[in-house]
Amino acid sequence: MEIAVGIDLGSTTTKAVILNEKNELLGRGITNSRSNYDVACSIARDEAFIRARFALTGGFLGTDWETSETRNAVLDELERRFRMQQHLEQVSRLREELHHAAEAPRHAEYRSGLNDALDTILDSMVKNAPALYDTGVERKSDFFRDLASAEYMDLANKISDPKGIDFETLCGVYDAAILDVENTASDLSFDANITAALEETLAASHLNLEGDADKLRNAVVQARDAELYERGTVGTGYGRQRLPFPKEQIRSEILCHGLGAHYMFPNTATVLDIGGQDTKAIQVDSKGIVTSFQMNDRCAAGCGRYLGYIADEMNLALHELGPLAQKATTKVKISSTCTVFAGAELRDRLAAGQRREDILGGLHRAIILRAMSLLARSGGVEEEFTFTGGVARNPAATQALRDLVEENYGNKTINISPDSIYTGAIGAALFAAQGTEAPAQEVSA
Amino acid sequence: MTNPKQPSSPGTIAEVRKEESMNLQKQMIGGHYQALERAPKEGRKVVYTFVPGNLTELIRSFDLLPVLPEINALQSGMRKLSGGYIAEAEKSGHSEDVCTYVKCDIGMMKKGNISPTGTKIPDPDLLLLSYTGCFTFMKWFELLREEYGCPVAMLHVPYQADGTIHAHHRDYIVEQIKTELIPKLEQVSGQKYDEDRLKESLKLSAEAEDDFVHVIESAKNVPSPIDAYFGGVFYIGPMFTAFRGTPEGVEYYKTLCAEIDERVRLGLGPITPDGEMTEERFRLVVEGPPNWTSFREFWKMFYEEGAVFVASSYTKVGGLYDRGFRHDPEHPLETLADYCMGCYTNLGLPSRIELLQDYINEYKADGFMINSVKSCNSFSAGQLLILRQIEERTGVPGGFIESDLVDPRYFSAANIKNRIESYLQMLEQRRKTGVAS
Amino acid sequence: MRPALEEIVGRANALYEDLDFGAVTDWKRRNPGRKAIGYMPIYVPREIVHAAGMLPVGIVGGSDRLEIIRGDAYFQSYICHIPRSTIELALSGRLDSLDGMLFPSICDVIRNLSGMWKLLFPDRYVRYIDVPQNFDARVGGEFWRREIEALRDDLVVLGGEPITDDALNKSIAVYNENRRALIDLYKARSEQPWVFPTPELYVVMRAGNVLPPDEHTAMIRAYLDEAPREDREDKDHSRIVIVGTFCEQPPLGLLRTLERAGCWIVGDDLLLGNRWIETEIPTEGKPMENLSQAFIEHSTATASRYDAERAKGESLIQSVRDNEAEGVIFCAPSFCDPALLDQPMLVNALDREGISHTQFKYSEDTGQFGVIHEQAGTFSDSIRLWSEV
Amino acid sequence: MISTAVSSEILTAGIDVGTSSVKAAIIRMNAGGWKRDDVEVLALRAERIRRRDLKQVINESFHTVLEDAGVSEKDLAYVASTGEGELVHFRRGHFFGMTTHARGAVYMLPGSRAVLDVGALHGRAMRIDGRSKVLSYRMTTQCASGSGQFLENVARYLGVALEEVGPLSKEAKEPEMVSSICAVLAETDVINMVSRGISTSDILKGIHLSMAGRYIKLLRAIGATECDVAVTGGLAADEGLIQAMRELIQKDGIPMLIQEDPQSIHAGAIGAALWGGYRHEVLERKRQSA
Ligand SMILES: Nc1ncnc2c1ncn2[C@@H]1O[C@H](COP(=O)(O)OP(=O)(O)O)[C@@H](O)[C@H]1O
Ligand SMILES: Nc1ncnc2c1ncn2[C@@H]1O[C@H](COP(=O)(O)OP(=O)(O)O)[C@@H](O)[C@H]1O
Numbered sequence A: 001m002e003i004a005v006g007i008d009l010g011s012t013t014t015k016a017v018i019l020n021e022k023n024e025l026l027g028r029g030i031t032n033s034r035s036n037y038d039v040a041c042s043i044a045r046d047e048a049f050i051r052a053r054f055a056l057t058g059g060f061l062g063t064d065w066e067t068s069e070t071r072n073a074v075l076d077e078l079e080r081r082f083r084m085q086q087h088l089e090q091v092s093r094l095r096e097e098l099h100h101a102a103e104a105p106r107h108a109e110y111r112s113g114l115n116d117a118l119d120t121i122l123d124s125m126v127k128n129a130p131a132l133y134d135t136g137v138e139r140k141s142d143f144f145r146d147l148a149s150a151e152y153m154d155l156a157n158k159i160s161d162p163k164g165i166d167f168e169t170l171c172g173v174y175d176a177a178i179l180d181v182e183n184t185a186s187d188l189s190f191d192a193n194i195t196a197a198l199e200e201t202l203a204a205s206h207l208n209l210e211g212d213a214d215k216l217r218n219a220v221v222q223a224r225d226a227e228l229y230e231r232g233t234v235g236t237g238y239g240r241q242r243l244p245f246p247k248e249q250i251r252s253e254i255l256c257h258g259l260g261a262h263y264m265f266p267n268t269a270t271v272l273d274i275g276g277q278d279t280k281a282i283q284v285d286s287k288g289i290v291t292s293f294q295m296n297d298r299c300a301a302g303c304g305r306y307l308g309y310i311a312d313e314m315n316l317a318l319h320e321l322g323p324l325a326q327k328a329t330t331k332v333k334i335s336s337t338c339t340v341f342a343g344a345e346l347r348d349r350l351a352a353g354q355r356r357e358d359i360l361g362g363l364h365r366a367i368i369l370r371a372m373s374l375l376a377r378s379g380g381v382e383e384e385f386t387f388t389g390g391v392a393r394n395p396a397a398t399q400a401l402r403d404l405v406e407e408n409y410g411n412k413t414i415n416i417s418p419d420s421i422y423t424g425a426i427g428a429a430l431f432a433a434q435g436t437e438a439p440a441q442e443v444s445a
Numbered sequence B: 001m002t003n004p005k006q007p008s009s010p011g012t013i014a015e016v017r018k019e020e021s022m023n024l025q026k027q028m029i030g031g032h033y034q035a036l037e038r039a040p041k042e043g044r045k046v047v048y049t050f051v052p053g054n055l056t057e058l059i060r061s062f063d064l065l066p067v068l069p070e071i072n073a074l075q076s077g078m079r080k081l082s083g084g085y086i087a088e089a090e091k092s093g094h095s096e097d098v099c100t101y102v103k104c105d106i107g108m109m110k111k112g113n114i115s116p117t118g119t120k121i122p123d124p125d126l127l128l129l130s131y132t133g134c135f136t137f138m139k140w141f142e143l144l145r146e147e148y149g150c151p152v153a154m155l156h157v158p159y160q161a162d163g164t165i166h167a168h169h170r171d172y173i174v175e176q177i178k179t180e181l182i183p184k185l186e187q188v189s190g191q192k193y194d195e196d197r198l199k200e201s202l203k204l205s206a207e208a209e210d211d212f213v214h215v216i217e218s219a220k221n222v223p224s225p226i227d228a229y230f231g232g233v234f235y236i237g238p239m240f241t242a243f244r245g246t247p248e249g250v251e252y253y254k255t256l257c258a259e260i261d262e263r264v265r266l267g268l269g270p271i272t273p274d275g276e277m278t279e280e281r282f283r284l285v286v287e288g289p290p291n292w293t294s295f296r297e298f299w300k301m302f303y304e305e306g307a308v309f310v311a312s313s314y315t316k317v318g319g320l321y322d323r324g325f326r327h328d329p330e331h332p333l334e335t336l337a338d339y340c341m342g343c344y345t346n347l348g349l350p351s352r353i354e355l356l357q358d359y360i361n362e363y364k365a366d367g368f369m370i371n372s373v374k375s376c377n378s379f380s381a382g383q384l385l386i387l388r389q390i391e392e393r394t395g396v397p398g399g400f401i402e403s404d405l406v407d408p409r410y411f412s413a414a415n416i417k418n419r420i421e422s423y424l425q426m427l428e429q430r431r432k433t434g435v436a437s
Numbered sequence C: 001m002r003p004a005l006e007e008i009v010g011r012a013n014a015l016y017e018d019l020d021f022g023a024v025t026d027w028k029r030r031n032p033g034r035k036a037i038g039y040m041p042i043y044v045p046r047e048i049v050h051a052a053g054m055l056p057v058g059i060v061g062g063s064d065r066l067e068i069i070r071g072d073a074y075f076q077s078y079i080c081h082i083p084r085s086t087i088e089l090a091l092s093g094r095l096d097s098l099d100g101m102l103f104p105s106i107c108d109v110i111r112n113l114s115g116m117w118k119l120l121f122p123d124r125y126v127r128y129i130d131v132p133q134n135f136d137a138r139v140g141g142e143f144w145r146r147e148i149e150a151l152r153d154d155l156v157v158l159g160g161e162p163i164t165d166d167a168l169n170k171s172i173a174v175y176n177e178n179r180r181a182l183i184d185l186y187k188a189r190s191e192q193p194w195v196f197p198t199p200e201l202y203v204v205m206r207a208g209n210v211l212p213p214d215e216h217t218a219m220i221r222a223y224l225d226e227a228p229r230e231d232r233e234d235k236d237h238s239r240i241v242i243v244g245t246f247c248e249q250p251p252l253g254l255l256r257t258l259e260r261a262g263c264w265i266v267g268d269d270l271l272l273g274n275r276w277i278e279t280e281i282p283t284e285g286k287p288m289e290n291l292s293q294a295f296i297e298h299s300t301a302t303a304s305r306y307d308a309e310r311a312k313g314e315s316l317i318q319s320v321r322d323n324e325a326e327g328v329i330f331c332a333p334s335f336c337d338p339a340l341l342d343q344p345m346l347v348n349a350l351d352r353e354g355i356s357h358t359q360f361k362y363s364e365d366t367g368q369f370g371v372i373h374e375q376a377g378t379f380s381d382s383i384r385l386w387s388e389v
Numbered sequence D: 001m002i003s004t005a006v007s008s009e010i011l012t013a014g015i016d017v018g019t020s021s022v023k024a025a026i027i028r029m030n031a032g033g034w035k036r037d038d039v040e041v042l043a044l045r046a047e048r049i050r051r052r053d054l055k056q057v058i059n060e061s062f063h064t065v066l067e068d069a070g071v072s073e074k075d076l077a078y079v080a081s082t083g084e085g086e087l088v089h090f091r092r093g094h095f096f097g098m099t100t101h102a103r104g105a106v107y108m109l110p111g112s113r114a115v116l117d118v119g120a121l122h123g124r125a126m127r128i129d130g131r132s133k134v135l136s137y138r139m140t141t142q143c144a145s146g147s148g149q150f151l152e153n154v155a156r157y158l159g160v161a162l163e164e165v166g167p168l169s170k171e172a173k174e175p176e177m178v179s180s181i182c183a184v185l186a187e188t189d190v191i192n193m194v195s196r197g198i199s200t201s202d203i204l205k206g207i208h209l210s211m212a213g214r215y216i217k218l219l220r221a222i223g224a225t226e227c228d229v230a231v232t233g234g235l236a237a238d239e240g241l242i243q244a245m246r247e248l249i250q251k252d253g254i255p256m257l258i259q260e261d262p263q264s265i266h267a268g269a270i271g272a273a274l275w276g277g278y279r280h281e282v283l284e285r286k287r288q289s290a
């Protein structure tokens, strides 16, 4: 099967998508860009291929299953088992790196105690894994780092002893270890982890798969062995210059976001993208071709990172921020331009007795206000309007955007896709699929 | 000189030709700085003044030597000296928010007033404050007045808010020349005002102006033989500074004209620091001055992609010759007044937009770019509206980048490159899919 | 606060906070068919607008209460704040009651804004007023007379009625009254800054931007009567003059912060557009010549005006002396070229006189005053603690 | 000089409320005294605020420092606040940050003619005279790149405790130079460096050098190039930063002397206490002459 791959090397997250011959979305992958760019790029890509193979598995399973529900349940089980395998693989990497970090000279005095404590934590993490991947459990994040951090901190806090192995020490080794876990590509591929997942799924009693075991096995094997020919790969995003691609395979993120948004919502005329460290306002024509754009890139203020920083400051997970901000009842005006100062302002305001929800509401509005200026600069908001980028996942941000668009441009259709974070990568993949100008790349398999 | 002895490859001819006018200019500028250095010894007096609305012919008619601090600043920028000068000025209490030309000049002065070519620039005997198109000029010379304690002659040029020169505007300038400038110039130089000499000089100006227009309009050819922005800043040099109304100026533009005509004949593109541009992929019109501290790097971002600037507003800050203005020896003071009022930054926003719009049409441009500089409110305030209006009126998409004139802190190469790249890719994409512009 | 004072200050505050310029709409309702003309700082001959039977309305941006959405689309981050909020006011329809707008030349930003206005609001009257930088009566004076005569002629066309010399002389008299009241108010504050706290004085003065001049004069007079009846105590503060606030206005919070940090403001250049002529203008003879003469001879020195005669800082030093101030705070809008380029020269002048000074920047929508509080406080500390040693 | 007419021993307290920590000092001094001998510091306290209620931290710090000094609140002649002192409701008077840091610096290092106060969010340089009058100053702008907070973030991402930062930086061999970067985005860059195999020491030293460059610029801007400079505030405790500054001025041949004191972080609190003593005396004199 011929596929086209798009990679969006963002400042915060790296995204990859795979399109089939019909330009249908076959697979997508995402990872933190924090680690080294090449690694991030290959992790996201691998992840997209994994998704693609799961999608293929579904296809090979066919529709002649009892009910589509059972079919989906089986696929879901398979994928969760697979994810758990991956998770355990990474936990064991983490164990290695933690013990390695504990080798630092300054831990000499209490090293054995520290190692014991680490093992206690990690054993619990292993033990808790199945629960984390149980049916219907909603995980807090797609990223191992986030999942592991939350759990580790929680466990560390419980077992730490201010007089013995204290919390700070446990945090210290973790900060060091997680970096290395992220920066090394472990083998998390479909090939390496699917077999165990398959067997577990087959053994899962609640699915009663005895009769269909071969069918499932065959589908998995077929998906695993299916050949995916890369018709083309195009890279985009903040770090695109660092991708190991020739120049023809690199596209500006503006064009990709325009095209990607058009793909998801064909009537799109205006696109707003708020990513980790820049914001773009783009106008596109009826074919998804960019007609004008504006971007700001002064600093982290007003972008996704800003929210990340604030979340940290408030001890919240990123995805908890929006819902909390939506509980705001009064408008608070945030005036600091700098993210870090906003952090201080936040503390001041909390100290002054203002409600967390209200302050957060103000912060979200402040971010969207900046975006509104940029939109105005690029030519305003036209029908239809599509909001993309990671911040589109934040409900308080989208709410503030809806309000401000309504106030200033009247009633407009506002599109927000759950896949919005992949918009740039999709655009890149579409460019790869077009592959018109560089015939050379058609041969690459 | 139009008759090379033996046939050589077109590239070589171009190389030789290029050097001829370039060398000429180099000599002229070098000579001028040397004359300035010698001035105190030779008892010659020095007048500082600004590029827009400069009255070179009048100054020269008193045998005075002009110094243009803006040119010193931009040269310092190109030679990477400006960062240090600006720091020096900020140390003495100047805000980081204000025009960096001023700070660069003040810093240079505080460090001994050594010209970018290494010669000593003498202190001014007179500050001729040609207050044209920019308020900062006034502050600039007030600052210098404090420093040097020399006399100032203020020439206030009214703004062309509605695009017409009103009688009371012209009268006002002529009166100021008569009652303020000429007496002070006479006093400083010890010479009487000699109108015939001024007329002579104005005649030479007009002559060079014809050739100059021919050069900048050569960009109407496809491919354009010149880059009217990055290359343009060299072509305006003699015309906008100390050489208008001089025989050397006339000579320079004659030589340049011949070179460019030859390039047109051979169908050659512009010369860049990396050699000749072989393929003209984009024809752009640009508004705003360039960045000087990373001039080459900035230029490269365009020529690498086959983008050539066919017209620019910056090359009009010292007069809109291509719109028909010529110095008129028959009405010497009135023509000086009209010249001052017609400089680009002295035009109202509506006139600026019309001009750019005409350029886009006349020069068959497929793109429009604004380089907005932090320093300059005169240029920058309102540019975002210019962008919108141009897009609306011409259908040509606009690109917007931000940098500064001579403050290296405000040239963020990665960001600027990102924008330029995105912009050019967008033009390309539109072209490919047949979006009419 | 006593009710009588409360009423005056409350009204002034309400006018200040009303971003919709309701006072102007009201005036037009009460005066059907008459027009309102906006003007920006500083040098606008309001007398002529008044004589045309129109209401001159001072526009100085949108303060910290205006949310900027469209305004930022027109200005880069390195341009001061006032033009963007002014554009925002207009684009959001808040200036619809204005039939015209005047832009005097004080800097390139306001200058270019006049052109933007023409393009954005092609149906409304717009005029750029070029202020001469030559102060010879026959040269600059003549130019200014012709410039303001052109304004007068425009207003005749716009209003459809002639403007007589008599009407002009009457308007000059009305504004003379207003100027006198403001001078009295400033003098009173300088004597007892705790009786006339600047944040309060400011809103009373600012009411003059939207009220007809005679009404405003009455308000100032009433305030001058009422404020001293309030029981207010002097504090151990230092006396300072602020400069740089002639165009974009500092937020009220900043003025409050200065007082909170131990500074009594006893001199300032706030809202200079309401008091740029320093004396009374003769009310007899040829009004246009008198107006022109007043500019040439008695207009206040600012960073936007060239002064060939006086040394830089002379008038600032005079103000320090007249008000018995102990220091100067340079308080200029960020990115304000005229104010910021003037500063080093003024600093030198103050240094020569041994007058202490400090400086910081603001923008009309500054909301965090922590740093300014700290700086102003330290400045006040250094005056207080060291004057005793 | 101040008259020593009512010179007697008094007890005063100074409380410096910062953005990241609260500092408190109790001193005994000869009222009106200016020399180090006139003053005895009885107790000092610095308490990180972390994410706690500020008022509570202030009260706790005050009471602990009183306890440490063995003094009761009513024995105090003057309680002075500085920093965000408005929350110190039991204060008698307030002095502003630069005033107190200057005073504290002159007390600790009497030869100082310039003070560099580097705290969590701001860096400020002041030129002062021998009696600690602030003659001129410059502050870092509204951007937290290169602040204490920035350094804390970096330390967190490197998994290093704040106290280790200095010693580690001093071990650096090939400092990795960083351009001035956004405090928020620093994370990306730092993590990148780690992944390129650059040692923690070299990263920290690079950052210290970049910060030092900024601070020296501030000092230059106020014309302190030939002064003895006292570093105060929390970052004075960071020996890596101090060393980086010394290296830079040596490299550039600036005849500046950078000094710090173990009590540097308390400069504000001590300065406030000292000014409190001074005001007490002024007020006493006024009362007596009345
Ligand atoms: N689940 C989520 N909930 C809320 N916000 C999120 C979520 N995931 C990502 N974000 C936001 O999106 C930002 C990253 O956006 P992205 O488009 O990936 O940026 P970039 O392309 O620059 O890496 C993060 O900084 C964060 O603010
Ligand atoms: N031992 C230490 N080593 C390095 N840095 C330190 C140390 N102690 C404190 N700091 C730094 O000092 C800063 C706090 O300084 P401080 O002057 O107390 O700030 P503030 O007054 O704003 O609270 C912290 O951000 C931290 O980075």
Ligand code: SF4
Residues within 6 Å of the ligand: B070, B099, B100, B101, B102, B133, B134, B135, B136, B137, B345, B375, B376, B377, B378, B379, B405
């Ligand atoms: S503001 Fe602009 S025109 Fe004026 S001096 Fe500076 S760069 Fe030149």
Ligand code: SF4
Residues within 6 Å of the ligand: C080, C081, C082, C083, C106, C107, C108, C109, C110, C247, C248, C333, C335, C336, C337, C338, C339
């Ligand atoms: S604040 Fe300053 S720069 Fe801005 S418009 Fe007013 S005078 Fe001009």
Ligand code: SF4
Residues within 6 Å of the ligand: A298, A299, A300, A301, A337, A338, A339, A340, A341, D142, D143, D144, D145, D181, D182, D183, D184, D185
């Ligand atoms: S530290 Fe703050 S102001 Fe500076 S670049 Fe980062 S977010 Fe922007």
